[in-house]
Ligand SMILES: [Fe+2]
């Protein structure tokens with residue numbers, strides 16, 4: 001079973017964001033199925049992808065003066081810091097911690113983040129784009 005199933009929160013109706021979220025879900029699901037060098041490579045890909053994912057959302061927030069951007073950007077920073085700490089543990093051979101992070105924390109975080117902060121951004125983008 002996939003860690004992140006296709007469901008409502010993957011379809012916010014903003015094509016650029018939905019495409020990034022689909023790629024994020026695919027990477028996490030591939031991580032769950034991999035081990036060894038492949039797991040490490042995919043973890044590095046997830047870090048790079050997440051940086052680009054957050055930067056793309058933050059660009060949209062700035063371009064459209066999204067009122068909730070401070071809180072949203074702070075949360076992105078917190079998550080990147082957390083992911084970096086698990087990347088360091090993985091590099092130190094502590095694979096079990098990185099795997100637990102991917103399996104136990106990332107899917108729940110992603111569901112919650114997309115349903116709240118990303119959803120609020122999508123509502124704002126729909127509103128400004130419709131006028
Ligand atoms: Fe997102």
Ligand SMILES: [Fe+2]
Nearest residue numbers: 057113117118
């Ligand atoms: Fe976000």
